[in-house]
Amino acid sequence: MPLHIVQHPLVHDALMQLRDARTDAPAFRRAANRISVLLAAEALRDVPASPATVQTPLGPAEGRVVRTDVVVVPVLRAGLGMLDAVLELLPSARVGHIGLQRDEATAIASKYYTKLPPNLTESYVLMIDPMLATGGSAVAAIDLIKAAGARTLRMICIVSAPEGVELLERSHPDVAIYTPVIDRSLNAHKFIVPGLGDFGDRLYGTM
Numbered sequence: 315m316p317l318h319i320v321q322h323p324l325v326h327d328a329l330m331q332l333r334d335a336r337t338d339a340p341a342f343r344r345a346a347n348r349i350s351v352l353l354a355a356e357a358l359r360d361v362p363a364s365p366a367t368v369q370t371p372l373g374p375a376e377g378r379v380v381r382t383d384v385v386v387v388p389v390l391r392a393g394l395g396m397l398d399a400v401l402e403l404l405p406s407a408r409v410g411h412i413g414l415q416r417d418e419a420t421a422i423a424s425k426y427y428t429k430l431p432p433n434l435t436e437s438y439v440l441m442i443d444p445m446l447a448t449g450g451s452a453v454a455a456i457d458l459i460k461a462a463g464a465r466t467l468r469m470i471c472i473v474s475a476p477e478g479v480e481l482l483e484r485s486h487p488d489v490a491i492y493t494p495v496i497d498r499s500l501n502a503h504k505f506i507v508p509g510l511g512d513f514g515d516r517l518y519g520t521m
Contacts, residue, residue: 316490316491317479317483317490317491317493318356318357318490318491318492318493319493319494319495319496320352320353320356320492320493320494321494322352322356322494324348324352325349325352325353325494326494326495328345328346328348328349328352329349329472329473329494329495331345332345332346332349332472332510332516333508333509333510335511337516338519339516339517339518339519342516342517343395343517346395346396346399346444346472346513346517347395347396347398347399348399349472349494350395350396350399350400350442350470350472351399351400351402351403353396353470353472353492353493353494354396354399354400354403354440354442354470355403356470356492357440357468357469357470357490357492358384358403358404358438358440358468361380361382361384361438362380362381362382362438363378363379363380363381363382364378364379364380364381365377365378366378366379380404382437382438383408383433383436383437383438384404384406384407384408384437384438384439384440385407385408385409385410385430385431385434385437385438385439385440385464386400386401386404386407386408386409386410386439386440386442387409387410387411387412387430387439387440387441387442387455387459388409388411388412388441388442388443389412389413389414389441389442389443389451389452389455390411390412390413390414390427391413391514391518392443392444392445392513392514392517393442393443393444395444395513395514395517396442396444396470396472397409397442400440400442407440408431408437409431410428410429410430410431410459411427411428411429411430412425412427412428412430412455412458412459413425413426413427413428414426414451414454414455425454425458428458430458430459430462433463434459434462434463434464434465435463435464435465436465437464437466438466438468439459439464439466439467439468440467440468440469440470441455441456441459441467441468441469441470442469442470442471443455443469443471444471444472444473444513445471445472445473445474445506445509445513446469446471446473446474446475446478446479446482446491446493447475447477447478447500447504447505447506448475448477448478448481448500448504449475449477449478449479449480449481449482449485450481452469452471452478452481452482453481453482453485453486456469456482456485456486456489460486467486467488467489468489468490468491468492469482469489469490469491469492470491470492470493471491471492471493472493472494472510472513473493473494473495473497473506473509473510474491474493474495474496474497474506475496475497475499475500475506476496476497476498476499477499477500479491479496497509
């Protein structure tokens with residue numbers, strides 16, 4: 315599986331702010347947006363672009379533009395905290411949503427909502443989920459996206475665990491992961507250690 319550890323210093327600066335237990339919800343949201351823009355830029359590095367010419371005030375200029383259909387799919391609810399950042403980079407991207415609820419006792423994810431754009435066969439799909447813990451939710455979401463026809467798929471996450479990376483490698487070896495860090499392990503409650511806590515709770519102030 316193509317695993318990309320993003321080493322950009324601004325990514326890791328934002329990650330440290332997200333990890334800090336003293337970071338309040340407004341600051342957490344700003345840091346989440348900042349790191350998501352940078353991770354999305356890395357994941358979209360190989361998105362196809364076509365030659366184009368535009369007219370500047372002083373004459374024609376040649377360059378490249380992205381005409382590829384990009385589809386962004388956040389995994390609810392935490393993935394919504396990364397969506398606006400990706401849309402800042404590509405405002406024309408289509409958006410789907412996948413809702414998965416993790417059972418606190420078994421850590422097994424169950425689907426409660428799916429809404430994906432049509433005609434994904436030729437699309438460049440970017441799935442966003444801040445935490446890759448057990449990998450169960452990521453595998454379930456990718457199963458749904460592939461069942462809808464997607465063939466080119468990337469995933470970005472802010473913090474990963476070795477267990478989740480390993481499961482995704484076995485289940486979907488063709489899906490590239492972009493993450494700044496693989497943490498030590500999961501604890502008994504299947505939370506990433508040291509991680510950053512519950513991303514959704516810290517994002518929305520629902521702790």
